[in-house]
Amino acid sequence: MSRSSLFTNSVRRQRFKHGEMTQAELARRVDVTRQTIIALEANKYVPSLLLAARIARIFNATVDEVFELTE
């Protein structure tokens, strides 16, 4: 199992819960490219702690609520 598939997230679900926020809008707000949001949602990229915290803050959630270690 790859490293990234052990670390799943609910970014896509959270985006839709928050007014169907687009990937581009989320990317702009956390200062990354849209491709990184795409890779994150596909569980193909493990974000840094800083990026994870920024994303969680956008959704008014804790990092634990958005990201999960599935081991």
Place this chain on the structure above:
Amino acid sequence: MSSFRKQAWSHLTICALALLAVTVLLRVTGNVLASLAGFSILSLIGFIELYFLLRRNSRPIQDERDRDNQIKSQMVAYSGFWLCFVAWGVYVPLRFSSEGLVPIHFVTPIVATALWLVIVIRAAVALILDGRQS
């Protein structure tokens, strides 16, 4: 397409153009040293970097994922460079004997070719890594 991908593609395109120029010059002049002028096309990479640096838009030039991929691609590129460098260092003395004279056209192209090789491997690996995550 992200800036990172555009940069990598532009580097590959410039390297392909440089290779084409070297090949054409070699055919036309028949002189290895003269054909090396084709590598001057690599200087366009400097303008490409400036273009991405000076372009004003709200999107970041690189984010943390791009930087990760860049570091990995650089490591692969320099591994490739050192493997070729050592292979060349072993091949030349074998071909001309350790006390023989090495023709100038075996030595002069090394710097430009090594730079070309590093840029090509780095851009190709960056595109592969980025593509696998998309």
